[in-house]
Amino acid sequence: MRGYGLKMSGPVGARGLKELAREHALLPLRIFLGVTFVYAGIDKLTIGGFFSASGPDSIGETMRGVRDSSAIPALIDLALKSPGAFGYAIAFGEIAVGIGTLIGLWARLAALGGALISLSLWLTVSWGVEPYYFGNDLAYLVAWLPLLLAGAASFSVDALRASRRRRIT
Template identity: 65%
Template sequence: MNRTDVPDGAPAPEASGPRGLGGLRALAARHALLPLRVFLGVTFVYAGLDKLTDSAFLSANGDGSIGALMRGVRGTSAIPAMVDMALKAPVGFAVALAIGELLVGLGVLAGLLTRIAALGGALISLSLWLTVSWAVTPYYYGNDLIYLMAWIPLVLAGAPYCSLDGLIRRRRRATA
């Protein structure tokens, strides 16, 4: 069908080859989550490394410490019991948080066990929203809630393209 064969009022057919518009749309749809994966992965790797290399943060007391942060948000937290648990061993909590962020970020960047890594990122973001940024008003000024929402598409879809998960899946199919 060429342009002159299209009935009046009907949309023109799109080119569907690899160079046509349909091919570009399919390519864009397949890779739509890649920018989100890269952003969240880089951000969480950076956050984890930043915490692990910040001696002030990895302290129970003092300016910029995890202990001071947790004591400061305890009264405004949605779940003060979570903050109390962190305050029992603030340095251990800080190290666990940093390592968790680092592993989540690396997993999402590599696309390895992506859904599990994204679930870990969502849980970290949820816990930070319910504790650290719960009292931020209006709610859209707090960043932890949007991070939580950003993880959900990766929890649902994983990383089928440009990922180790996709490579493993293709190799399994090839040998089956």
């Protein structure tokens, strides 16, 4: 199991369990964020009319609805120049970030992407939510930070590649 970042040598005692827990502590967060972002991207792709400039479930209507309460209205104005393209960029970005996070491929880059998506949504869509803790984008932004700092230490393509590099050298 060494190739996946799982280091088990000898009997697992109290110290071994602590080390094992520490090594895998971010795994539940990776799974949650990865599944959530893949689901969010696919959901956007399957909502009828989401990529339209106007209409009940459209990104255009959503952006116009939050423009005046956002922290950066200019960012919304930019997105409204081509709401469909912006919607596709967010949807495919969420899917790419989610898959990268789930399999641990370029995990820090995926976490940076997730943090930037969450930051942009917090500063635009959920900025006006009061009290602030009702808006989920800030919580997602904060959740990405440990993965950005630590990467994917276990059960990841990154850990497998690192293990192979160590064996070669």
